[in-house]
Amino acid sequence: MSRKVEGRISSVRGHRIDVHEVGEGPPLLFLGAGIGNDPGRAAIEILARKFRVIAPSHPGFAGSERPRSITTVDDLSYFYLDLLQEHSLSGAVVVGVSFGGWIASEIAVKSTAHISRLVLADAVGIKIGDRETRDITDVFQITEDNLRKAIFATPAPRVVDYKSMTDAEVLAITQNREALARFAWSPYMHNPKLKDRLHRIAVPTLVLWGAEDGVVSTAYGRAYCAAIPAAAFATIENAGHLAQIDQPEDFARHVLDFTSGALTAKRETTGAA
Numbered sequence: 001m002s003r004k005v006e007g008r009i010s011s012v013r014g015h016r017i018d019v020h021e022v023g024e025g026p027p028l029l030f031l032g033a034g035i036g037n038d039p040g041r042a043a044i045e046i047l048a049r050k051f052r053v054i055a056p057s058h059p060g061f062a063g064s065e066r067p068r069s070i071t072t073v074d075d076l077s078y079f080y081l082d083l084l085q086e087h088s089l090s091g092a093v094v095v096g097v098s099f100g101g102w103i104a105s106e107i108a109v110k111s112t113a114h115i116s117r118l119v120l121a122d123a124v125g126i127k128i129g130d131r132e133t134r135d136i137t138d139v140f141q142i143t144e145d146n147l148r149k150a151i152f153a154t155p156a157p158r159v160v161d162y163k164s165m166t167d168a169e170v171l172a173i174t175q176n177r178e179a180l181a182r183f184a185w186s187p188y189m190h191n192p193k194l195k196d197r198l199h200r201i202a203v204p205t206l207v208l209w210g211a212e213d214g215v216v217s218t219a220y221g222r223a224y225c226a227a228i229p230a231a232a233f234a235t236i237e238n239a240g241h242l243a244q245i246d247q248p249e250d251f252a253r254h255v256l257d258f259t260s261g262a263l264t265a266k267r268e269t270t271g272a273a
Contacts, residue, residue: 009054012083018063019056023048026116027092029084030055031100033242034180035139035151036160037062037172040097040244046252050259051093056083058103060179062172073125073183073191077106084114093259095119097244098215099180102189108205109197118201119255120224121208122241124184124216126195128223136189137215140181150214153240153247198227205231206258210239210246232258 008021022044028051032039044053059079060066070079080103084092094115096104101123108118129135137150148155162170205228209221218235225233234254239246 015067016065023053025051027089028053029094031096033098042248043244043252062175091116093117097121109200112203118205124189127190151241153212201228207233209235210243211235211237213241215241
């Protein structure tokens with residue numbers, strides 16, 4: 001069982017941030033989706049057998065302060081660049097899921113000075129279709145039941161029982177939803193300029209996708225991958241938009257294989273790597 005590290009990160013540039021840290025080894029910055037109240041703890045525990053995993057709650061999301069100067073995803077990316085530099089996380093692996101994948105992409109097009117490898121899992125952030133085509137399911141406009149079906153390959157066990165939750169847990173989910181809307185409402189879940197900047201990503205990159213993602217399709221994922229030089233694409237079977245929750249063991253295995261170099265030369269893999 002991994003253990004929490006000492007000297008945990010609690011602030012960036014003097015701004016308080018809630019961070020779950022676990023494990024020992026080289027740093028892995030895990031940028032979650034900001035959906036619900038589980039960033040993928042089971043997958044994080046597996047990754048922590050090899051890495052010091054640093055999983056923050058994004059500024060403005062539950063548990064973390066949002067400085068008034070941070071109003072966009074672009075601002076969030078600079079915040080995390082500051083985190084990497086301020087806490088000397090040289091050679092970090094950055095794993096971004098969904099909204100966190102968008103942030104990770106915005107970080108990597110600016111600088112990879114502190115990054116050794118990048119994993120984008122079911123990432124949003126770019127526009128691939130024309131103006132009349134919806135690339136990303138509107139998670140704010142569908143019912144909770146349909147949202148669950150879009151996010152998870154096995155939605156039935158994922159029903160949220162708000163009555164059994166503490167007030168703090170319900171508040172955290174609400175704060176996360178509000179913050180996600182604040183940062184990603186307009187333009188919806190993307191930066192119109194990001195796709196044309198992805199060529200700037202200069203580190204080995206794995207684009208990892210749930211085969212049954214109902215928020216962004218595998219075609220969207222492949223287009224994301226094609227825009228990044230020498231990126232590899234892999235799918236996880238029986239997984240939806242949050243593959244790290246649907247299939248934590250497979251998710252972690254793909255990340256660990258990639259960081260050990262097993263996927264570096266592969267343009268695309270499916271199922272088991």
